[in-house]
Amino acid sequence: REWTTIGSLNSELADRTVLLRGNAQTIRPVSKKMAFLVVRQSMSTVQCVLTVGKDYGSPQMVKFATGLSRESIVDIEGIVSIPKDPIKGATQQVEIQVRKLYCVNRAVPNLPINLEDAARSEREFEKAEATGEQLVRVGQDTRLNYRVLDLRTPANQATFRIQCYVEDMFRLFLRRENFVGIHTPKLIAGSSEGGSAVFKLDYKGQPACLAQSPQLYKQMAICGGFERVFEVGSVFRAEDSYTHRHLCEFVGLDAEMEIKEHYDEVMDLVDRLFVTMFDYLNENCKKELEAIDRQYPFEPLKYLRKTLRLTFKEGVEMLKEAGLEVDPLGDLNTESERKLGRLVFDKYGTEFYILHRYPLAVRPFYTMPCPDDPAYSNSFDVFIRGEEIISGAQRIHIPELLTSRAEACGIDLKTISTYIDSFRYGAPPHGGFGVGLERVVMLFCALNNIRKTSLFPRDPQRLVP
Numbered sequence: 001r002e003w004t005t006i007g008s009l010n011s012e013l014a015d016r017t018v019l020l021r022g023n024a025q026t027i028r029p030v031s032k033k034m035a036f037l038v039v040r041q042s043m044s045t046v047q048c049v050l051t052v053g054k055d056y057g058s059p060q061m062v063k064f065a066t067g068l069s070r071e072s073i074v075d076i077e078g079i080v081s082i083p084k085d086p087i088k089g090a091t092q093q094v095e096i097q098v099r100k101l102y103c104v105n106r107a108v109p110n111l112p113i114n115l116e117d118a119a120r121s122e123r124e125f126e127k128a129e130a131t132g133e134q135l136v137r138v139g140q141d142t143r144l145n146y147r148v149l150d151l152r153t154p155a156n157q158a159t160f161r162i163q164c165y166v167e168d169m170f171r172l173f174l175r176r177e178n179f180v181g182i183h184t185p186k187l188i189a190g191s192s193e194g195g196s197a198v199f200k201l202d203y204k205g206q207p208a209c210l211a212q213s214p215q216l217y218k219q220m221a222i223c224g225g226f227e228r229v230f231e232v233g234s235v236f237r238a239e240d241s242y243t244h245r246h247l248c249e250f251v252g253l254d255a256e257m258e259i260k261e262h263y264d265e266v267m268d269l270v271d272r273l274f275v276t277m278f279d280y281l282n283e284n285c286k287k288e289l290e291a292i293d294r295q296y297p298f299e300p301l302k303y304l305r306k307t308l309r310l311t312f313k314e315g316v317e318m319l320k321e322a323g324l325e326v327d328p329l330g331d332l333n334t335e336s337e338r339k340l341g342r343l344v345f346d347k348y349g350t351e352f353y354i355l356h357r358y359p360l361a362v363r364p365f366y367t368m369p370c371p372d373d374p375a376y377s378n379s380f381d382v383f384i385r386g387e388e389i390i391s392g393a394q395r396i397h398i399p400e401l402l403t404s405r406a407e408a409c410g411i412d413l414k415t416i417s418t419y420i421d422s423f424r425y426g427a428p429p430h431g432g433f434g435v436g437l438e439r440v441v442m443l444f445c446a447l448n449n450i451r452k453t454s455l456f457p458r459d460p461q462r463l464v465p
């Protein structure tokens with residue numbers, strides 16, 4: 001038997017018999033002889049008409065349909081027809097005149113989330129409040145508790161399709177640039193970022209932890225003779241505070257490459273990769289972006305053909321001129337990052353930019369100091385709408401300098417001795433960057449919470465589902 005997808009139904013199929021499977025989204029009885037059933041497959045819906053006809057459709061079929069619980073899985077065999085009036089409650093502009101209806105698996109009659117309410121925008125709720133209509137907002141925690149239902153809303157279906165494109169583009173672009181895909185271990189002996197936010201575990205009697213990043217191993221892959229490498233993999237951070245943009249497990253898009261002359265080469269790559277990616281999303285994900293915009297309205301990201309680059313010093317100057325107090329050799333806090341994002345947008349008209357030459361003191365031990373001023377470093381962060389999506393840098397490839405920097409940063413040298421040794425056997429100058437996949441999607445679509453872009457988010461309070 002040949003199955004048709006709902007998304008492919010169109011007027012060219014008029015009068016053809018089709019077979020399809022989906023969720024019974026809404027069931028609307030009209031009389032004992034007629035009912036409407038909207039069936040959904042991911043982001044597409046079609047209206048199915050159940051009537052008692054001369055040679056098909058019985059009162060029992062109509063009764064059976066009206067007794068179906070919402071979200072049950074149904075198989076429908078029917079004839080494609082073109083309705084007189086445009087259809088409001090479904091994405092496809094054809095109807096199915098149902099010949100046969102089977103229930104493949106029933107959903108419980110009382111769903112924990114009303115999917116229609118879960119898909120509404122804040123504006124719809126406000127309008128309803130004004131007119132006295134009773135609608136129930138579905139809170140973030142309830143959504144996550146019943147994530148399999150929540151994921152069925154058009155905005156969520158769209159979000160994870162976009163996420164898949166971001167990942168695809170990352171791989172495709174880097175493959176075209178001769179990067180080799182690698183997989184580094186996630187069970188490691190010590191912290192990779194030098195921070196305290198690690199998940200500790202017992203590795204057959206030895207203390208170990210979950211990798212906070214592929215940092216040390218992607219560099220070791222460069223030492224291993226791969227000139228350019230990338231990895232898409234899980235990253236674990238035992239974050240202890242609850243914010244809109246930190247997860248305890250996220251997907252890292254990492255790249256590392258030999259540098260011939262300057263760390264500009266890494267920023268050039270980031271620039272081309274992301275402009276290509278954003279163009280691609282805008283061109284090929286129109287339906288998905290619209291679905292997100294319908295529930296969570298947002299302005300498309302404004303970015304330049306050639307990504308703006310500002311030095312940290314320039315950023316600090318802009319903040320100072322705007323009246324903010326910032327430590328020129330400290331890190332920017334969330335508030336100043338946001339503020340700088342707004343200032344940059346006002347001045348340069350872009351919501352995507354690179355800030356580089358960070359103070360050395362606020363970067364990880366493996367970061368190369370600036371040769372002309374060791375208070376700064378050959379490092380950068382990349383921002384979308386005033387929030388960080390990427391960190392990157394040139395790395396120290398000189399073992400003596402690496403050792404002294406690690407010591408200065410209070411790192412236990414025993415835990416990284418094989419890493420440091422990797423630079424003793426002929427190691428080329430190199431640099432790279434790490435991107436948070438969930439953050440890219442969150443900020444590209446101006447969503448307000450990283451939990452919206454993680455399929456089953458792990459945060460300090462959530463380990464299930």
Ligand code: ATP
Binds near residue numbers: 239241243
């Ligand atoms: P990363 O840690 O991966 O570099 P980040 O966005 O956490 O990404 P940081 O440089 O660590 O960037 O921190 C930037 C600012 O974000 C900090 O100054 C702080 O204001 C805020 N911040 C960072 N981590 C947390 C956290 N776990 N909880 C609350 N705020 C945080």
Ligand code: AMO
Binds near residue numbers: 245393433
């Ligand atoms: P960093 O620690 O800045 O750099 O991480 C890189 C990127 O990962 C994302 N990110 C997070 N996303 C969700 N939840 C979190 N808790 C979280 N923490 C970080 C951000 C961030 O920009 N080794 C370096 C990268 C490099 O230099 O190559 C690193 O891990 O988008």
